[in-house]
Amino acid sequence: MRLLVVEDERKVASFIKKGLEEEGDAVDAALDGEEGLRMSLDQLHDLIILDISLPKMDGLQVLK
Secondary structure (H helix, E strand, C coil), rough: CCEEEEEECCHHHHHHHHHHHHCCEEEEEEHHHHHHHHHHHHCCCCCCEEEECCCCCCCCHHHH
């Protein structure tokens, strides 16, 4: 599966990404809402893990 993690806390994003990659998934990561939105539109992902409280654009705006 190809996954996208949108999380502004680097350590949390890294922890989630590493764990998912160990399970065999391809994982992209974004550190703010604008980057997450751009990445979600540029590539097809099977699942997006989206934080609500993000800089530049919050998770609910990204979701809309």
